[in-house]
Amino acid sequence: xxxxxxxxxxxxxxxxxxxxxxxxxxxxxxxxxxxxxxxxxxxxxxxxxxxxxxxxxxxxxxxxxxxxxxxxxxxxxxxxxxxxxxxxxxxxxxxxxxxxxxxxxxxxxxxxxxxxxxxxxxxxxxxxxxxxxxxxxxxxxxxxxxxxxxxxxxxxxxxxxxxxxxxxxxxxxxxxxxxxxxxxxxxxxxxxxxxxxxxxxxxxxxxxxxxxxxxxxxxxxxxxxxxxxxxxxxxxxxxxxxxxxxxxxxxxxxxxxxxxxxxxxxxxxxxxxxxxxxxxxxxxxxxxxxxxxxxxxxxxxxxxxxxxxxxxxxxxxxxxxxxxxxxxxxxxxxxxxxxxxxxxxxxxxxxxxxxxxxxxxxx
Numbered sequence: 001x002x003x004x005x006x007x008x009x010x011x012x013x014x015x016x017x018x019x020x021x022x023x024x025x026x027x028x029x030x031x032x033x034x035x036x037x038x039x040x041x042x043x044x045x046x047x048x049x050x051x052x053x054x055x056x057x058x059x060x061x062x063x064x065x066x067x068x069x070x071x072x073x074x075x076x077x078x079x080x081x082x083x084x085x086x087x088x089x090x091x092x093x094x095x096x097x098x099x100x101x102x103x104x105x106x107x108x109x110x111x112x113x114x115x116x117x118x119x120x121x122x123x124x125x126x127x128x129x130x131x132x133x134x135x136x137x138x139x140x141x142x143x144x145x146x147x148x149x150x151x152x153x154x155x156x157x158x159x160x161x162x163x164x165x166x167x168x169x170x171x172x173x174x175x176x177x178x179x180x181x182x183x184x185x186x187x188x189x190x191x192x193x194x195x196x197x198x199x200x201x202x203x204x205x206x207x208x209x210x211x212x213x214x215x216x217x218x219x220x221x222x223x224x225x226x227x228x229x230x231x232x233x234x235x236x237x238x239x240x241x242x243x244x245x246x247x248x249x250x251x252x253x254x255x256x257x258x259x260x261x262x263x264x265x266x267x268x269x270x271x272x273x274x275x276x277x278x279x280x281x282x283x284x285x286x287x288x289x290x291x292x293x294x295x296x297x298x299x300x301x302x303x304x305x306x307x308x309x310x311x312x313x314x315x316x317x318x319x320x321x322x323x324x325x326x327x328x329x330x331x332x333x334x335x336x337x338x339x340x341x342x343x344x345x346x347x348x349x350x351x352x353x354x355x356x357x358x359x360x361x362x363x
Contacts, residue, residue: 002036003252004060006052006069007244008084009204011041017206018045021072024204024235031241035248036063042079049084053091057098066099068251070244072235073105074112074203075153077146080105103247106203108152111239113159116199119231120160123197126229132165135195136188140181142201142208143173150177153201168193174208181212185219195227203235 007028009021018041025039036059040052047055056067069088071080088100106112120137124130139160141153153171161169168191172184185196196219200212212230220228234240 002034002059002063003248004036004038004056004063004067005248006038006040006056006067007072008049008052008069009039009041009045009072010079011044011048012204012206013044014206014210017204017209020204020235024072024240027236028241028244032245032248042083049087050091053087053100054094057091057095057100060098065097066101068101068103068248070103070247071105072203072244074201075108075144075149076105077144077149101251103244103251106240106243108156111243112156113163115234115237115239116156116160117163118237119199119234120164120197123199123229123231127195127197127227130195130227133167134193135166135197136168136170136185136191136193137161137164137166138170138172138181138184138188138196138198140172140174140198140200140212143176145176156201174211181215182219185223189223189226193226195229198228198230200231200233202233203240204233209233 007021007025009018012018021041022039025037029035029037038052038056038059040047040049040055042049053067053069056069060067069084071084073080084102088102092098092100116139124132124135127135137157137160139153139157141150144150150171150173153173157169157171160166168188170179170184170188172179172181174181181198188196198212198216200209202209216228216230220226
């Protein structure tokens with residue numbers, strides 16, 4: 001009897017992003033013809049999560065009677081922590097006799113670091129292998145109202161810095177939180193970088209990836225004396241398939257660290273680094289940065305040009321959307337969160353003896 005798996009992607013307004021997740025699933029089926037693999041999306045797609053769970057449940061009745069739900073999502077914020085468990089709980093009520101288990105999201109760990117190292121190496125070759133000490137690196141994530149999610153991006157930047165000779169490995173975000181790509185590039189150029197490599201922390205294409213391509217063109221024109229390169233997203237890299245294979249293998253063998261939650265089981269392999277950052281494929285088309293910390297990190301991008309560039313943190317619970325406003329009316333930025341400094345500051349190498357000390361980053 002076949003095991004039944006439900007692969008959950010976020011879903012994107014750009015049809016190409018949803019198509020790529022379907023392509024990913026098709027390749028995964030080819031690797032494992034003995035598995036029954038369904039696909040569902042959280043939003044912006046034909047087969048949403050509830051329907052995907054129903055399809056998986058019907059298949060499971062003809063198989064082993066159980067379903068493993070696998071978030072094809074990099075980091076855990078509202079969707080992984082809330083939407084998927086709630087949908088599984090509801091499906092459990094609809095499909096008595098079918099057991100639903102939830103695997104961990106992909107997370108931020110050694111496999112993802114391996115992908116980033118490879119992407120950086122290829123980008124450096126496209127720049128004819130310049131001196132890493134004068135080549136800045138920017139790890140560009142989506143941004144979340146969940147500070148742990150943003151901290152996972154910072155962790156990957158730190159790990160990448162630890163294993164390279166690059167003097168600057170910084171983080172930036174496309175929405176919800178700060179700093180943004182343009183500001184980080186400005187800082188790196190001010191600090192003497194003559195090349196800049198941008199590494200998108202994304203699985204598949206979507207409207208945000210299209211925006212990044214446009215931003216790179218703008219930056220090249222803005223800084224004609226700086227050479228730029230940027231990598232592609234990495235959803236089809238072998239490490240992503242391997243992470244999912246590992247989760248299925250542990251589930252099939254009976255994961256020793258399973259805990260019951262909401263009438264379904266969450267399997268947490270001990271080798272997994274739990275990250276926090278959901279991987280949003282949609283990129284809502286306005287640019288707002290009001291952070292409603294309620295569980296969804298929807299990248300509504302509205303640019304209001306009246307003088308300040310900060311994220312408003314609205315603490316009300318239960319709304320579920322993060323609106324990403326870029327205001328500008330001169331208000332002072334919010335004070336730094338002492339528990340999240342790693343997500344707010346750049347990573348620097350200590351100058352060698354005789355080297356000038358770089359000035360502090362401009363505010």
